[in-house]
Amino acid sequence: MSQTETPAARREPIPLNGVDTPTLFATINAVKGTPSLANFQFRAQNTWVRGTNSRSRIESFSGAGGEHQHARVFEYDADHPAVLVGGDAGPTPIEFLLIGLSSCLTAGLANIAAARGVTLNRVESKVEGDIDLRGILGLAKDVRNGYKGIRVSFTIDGDAPPETLKALVDQSRARSAVFDVLTNGVPVDISVATV
């Protein structure tokens, strides 16, 4: 997954950090041989509950040449908090982006650490997103609707020098799907059917 693995790690990957490194490398090699296996589609279904409360359901996805069901159905309420005239039945929608970002960087970090033979003891991160709600409230045309900026602060305890641990985060960022979407944006198409 990078140019900096040791030759030994390339030859004999061993499971580490809870990562099944041999299977991970075998998967990468399988995709290398059959690139169409890399085409995935992820999905969510959302049902409005009341007010600003809705419920999202994550159940199936396609990829690796087939359809897949998650181990179980994952359901999540989103809502606005009381101070934003909601019922606080779940996080605000914009908070789910922070979950996606921190968990993506952390998953990549664990995979990359395993590939590089680095044992991790503890990885924690704090994510903060600043937003001026005059945008979504329609009170200021020059204020954007979304976050002005996001900060991620990692604390890592691992069996390697600080520069090696920091390089894991650099590589994770360089290969993060969520970091890419959040920093570079993605086309979103919206359609509506009425009944």
Next chain:
Amino acid sequence: MSQTETPAARREPIPLNGVDTPTLFATINAVKGTPSLANFQFRAQNTWVRGTNSRSRIESFSGAGGEHQHARVFEYDADHPAVLVGGDAGPTPIEFLLIGLSSCLTAGLANIAAARGVTLNRVESKVEGDIDLRGILGLAKDVRNGYKGIRVSFTIDGDAPPETLKALVDQSRARSAVFDVLTNGVPVDISVATV
């Protein structure tokens, strides 16, 4: 919240769709008078569990001039599915973006419908994101890490003509924090401390 409310709706907002419309308008007016109330900070804390599994915690935020606790602590596991060499203890990180998008558009839609005097009976949406994993697997330099594109399909049953219901979605998109971040991107700063 838009140019198309009727004068009657502007003068006498009434609760609708589970939206406390009078309080919503009062909140907007309060922010209009004191713009600094609009500065919010949302936060997540993430702890690595093992492999690609991590747990995010949503607990507090600041805004409207103070610190706030959510009604309860919200915790979410993220993981990779088995086909991507994970334990499937939660959705993949990139799926959390789909939750954020659909729930943001839906919350806005409910607020805007209430402001415009439109009763909603049912709102459902399906979100699909296409991704070529050769990007994150480091197998193709010309393939991005994140989604190539996202599609949102709404089905709306409400007490208004189709064009009125579709206009609710247009206005929600125009005021959506998550739609803005996902389509336009946001600066993300990452720092690392080692222990």
